[in-house]
Amino acid sequence: xxxxxxxxxxxxxxxxxxxxxxxxxxxxxxxxxxxxxxxxxxxxxxxxxxxxxxxxxxxxxxxxxxxxxxxxxxxxxxxxxxxxxxxxxxxxxxxxxxxxxxxxxxxxxxxxxxxxxxxxxxxxxxxxxxxxxxxxxxxxxxxxxxxxxxxxxxxxxxxxxxxxxxxxxxxxxxxxxxxxxxxxxxxxxxxxxxxxxxxxxxxxxxxxxxxxxxxxxxxxxxxxxxxxxxxxxxxxxxxxxxxxxxxxxxxxxxxxxxxxxxxxxxxxxxxxxxxxxxxxxxxxxxxxxxxxxxxxxxxxxxxxxxxxxxxxx
Numbered sequence: 001x002x003x004x005x006x007x008x009x010x011x012x013x014x015x016x017x018x019x020x021x022x023x024x025x026x027x028x029x030x031x032x033x034x035x036x037x038x039x040x041x042x043x044x045x046x047x048x049x050x051x052x053x054x055x056x057x058x059x060x061x062x063x064x065x066x067x068x069x070x071x072x073x074x075x076x077x078x079x080x081x082x083x084x085x086x087x088x089x090x091x092x093x094x095x096x097x098x099x100x101x102x103x104x105x106x107x108x109x110x111x112x113x114x115x116x117x118x119x120x121x122x123x124x125x126x127x128x129x130x131x132x133x134x135x136x137x138x139x140x141x142x143x144x145x146x147x148x149x150x151x152x153x154x155x156x157x158x159x160x161x162x163x164x165x166x167x168x169x170x171x172x173x174x175x176x177x178x179x180x181x182x183x184x185x186x187x188x189x190x191x192x193x194x195x196x197x198x199x200x201x202x203x204x205x206x207x208x209x210x211x212x213x214x215x216x217x218x219x220x221x222x223x224x225x226x227x228x229x230x231x232x233x234x235x236x237x238x239x240x241x242x243x244x245x246x247x248x249x250x251x252x253x254x255x256x257x258x259x260x261x262x263x264x265x266x267x268x269x270x271x272x273x274x275x276x277x278x279x280x281x282x283x284x285x286x287x288x289x290x291x292x293x294x295x296x297x298x299x300x301x302x303x304x305x306x307x308x309x310x311x312x313x
Contacts, residue, residue: 106256118244137258
């Protein structure tokens, strides 16, 4: 049975110190090995304990913990059924309440404009990264894992293919987690201008670093060409938010401002539909009904032109 449990855990996840539960689509969950006592058998023991909601535990686990624990157990028992070691997967019969979603309050278009303007004015080397996050809805890993090979400024296209994450104390540059995450997107003019400026800044940094420079083809690097630490990126984002005098929000919540920003930048609905990865134009048009004031729209257009004319520091 122990061997079956070993096979019930994705070995790719085990290599990174994670138990990656085999599930379909975006229900795939990563459960950290140290929380599950470093072994699949320990994972089952943990799942059993986490599923106990009778109050015998000193601390009742969260709904998300129970869901992840059950997913590990269900995956392992499904593999045991395949090997004909058991006849029924009892974990699949267990009903678990869905985790309650917290209501998020993303930035308004005006706040996003204020943030980007502050980053541009101070020549923040991560300004282009912030533009991609806010305008195209990039995730942190997708931004930090972006390579120049996936950027075509002449055609005005960018390909989301790789991501950079810290897993088990090491940086891993790998493909995006799902096929749905990978896509070639059109670049609005503000993104083209920001990336052109970023390329010039990186060339200057390479010259300044000399022999200390590390070639990686990554768009966003340290001043020596090495990959940018994800946690440091979060800190820089928080620091930039404070300096721009805007509300502090989670980095991930910036994705919810993306649609409104595209409308404010006068991006054609069909192009926005492709960027937002909507399957129907009607969904995109719902976003486009909530447009900001004309003064905000003019300020964003002015920002895009400013990025195109700005000289790297």
